[in-house]
Amino acid sequence: MLPGIIGVMMATEAIKYILGIGEPLIGRLILYEALGMTYREMKTVKDKECPLCSDNPVITQLIDDYDAAAENPETYEPAAD
Numbered sequence: 001m002l003p004g005i006i007g008v009m010m011a012t013e014a015i016k017y018i019l020g021i022g023e024p025l026i027g028r029l030i031l032y033e034a035l036g037m038t039y040r041e042m043k044t045v046k047d048k049e050c051p052l053c054s055d056n057p058v059i060t061q062l063i064d065d066y067d068a069a070a071e072n073p074e075t076y077e078p079a080a081d
């Protein structure tokens with residue numbers, strides 16, 4: 001049941017984002033506590049040094065071979081596009 005609840009929330013966010021409607025969950029994090037049927041909302045702050053989404057990202061593509069990357073994370077180079 002829990003994956004269904006979270007999945008519906010994620011799908012709802014995707015639909016809102018695609019349609020440009022509502023208040024997207026950008027810069028906010030929902031903590032859902034199923035046992036008490038409660039949730040909390042936290043604000044998130046963007047990391048200006050984030051290797052993925054900063055102004056100068058060093059991670060610019062997806063890993064294409066997870067096994068190779070896991071075996072040699074320091075030397076792994078993703079294949080060029």
Ligand SMILES: [Zn+2]
Pocket residue numbers: 047050051052053054
């Ligand atoms: Zn980031």
